[in-house]
Amino acid sequence: MNIGDVSSRSGLPAKTIRYYEDIGLIKPHRSANGYRCFAETDLHKLAFLGRARALGFTIEDCRTLMALYEDESRASADVKQLAQEHLAKIEEKIADLQAMHDTLGELVNSCAGDSRPDCPILKDLSGEG
């Protein structure tokens, strides 16, 4: 398979696939003309990477997850720990965003949003209040 085929079958942009090769996540063979030549296992890895990235794992996490996936003697505890740590980071981010959302939501609600200059949002940002 050429890169266009794996791109459409994995859903990942060709640029991203080249980048993943660059950082050593996949190692496709090369045809005589220099084109990347992907096997089914490469496609499988790319799909794995796509799903892991969609769950928000970092590239380095993905590298670890792939290594665990390929290690038949892994302990599921190692996978679970990685996932739990990632889950905790997601929770932290949600909490941060939720705090922003609550504060900003209140400010937006208290702003008339008309043609006059008085604005509680700017008032808050400027430190008055």
Add this chain to the structure above:
Amino acid sequence: MNIGDVSSRSGLPAKTIRYYEDIGLIKPHRSANGYRCFAETDLHKLAFLGRARALGFTIEDCRTLMALYEDESRASADVKQLAQEHLAKIEEKIADLQAMHDTLGELVNSCAGDSRPDCPILKDLSGEG
């Protein structure tokens, strides 16, 4: 005031303050020795920027917000619109993270996390299931 003073009074790292000057958000004067020389208005602007950034506004949004703040004839509707658009982006991010959280949470719960290799997390990522 020197940069160290505004840094401790605004809570922003000196590096960040220099960066904000670099991109034109503030324009402190210089002393004879070449040191930046900050007025109270600069400190005020930096505090404004710090609060806007803490609410997740981008640097470009901050630039716009500062311009609106300094424009006595602004319409609060313009401020409100910017804030609402930002609020919508925050909501989108929260929804994305929440979806990740739910999926990953289920996977984590279904994983034994022991010394055996069987792992529903990896199974899901690999596309089996």
Add this chain to the structure above:
DNA sequence: CCTTGACCTTCCACTGACTGGAACCCTCAT
């Protein structure tokens, strides 16, 4: 007078995870 330490300066490189674009090569159909 010299030195030490805490400041300050500029400039360059790096972060994460790609993305855009230029310049060029390969293959097949017309």
Add this chain to the structure above:
DNA sequence: ATGAGGGTTCCAGTCAGTGGAAGGTCAAGG
């Protein structure tokens, strides 16, 4: 032969800073 539609490499840019090197400035202490 030419054009379209693949592919290749390499460089630069994104966002909002952060880290560090190399060096200038200033006040206090020996």
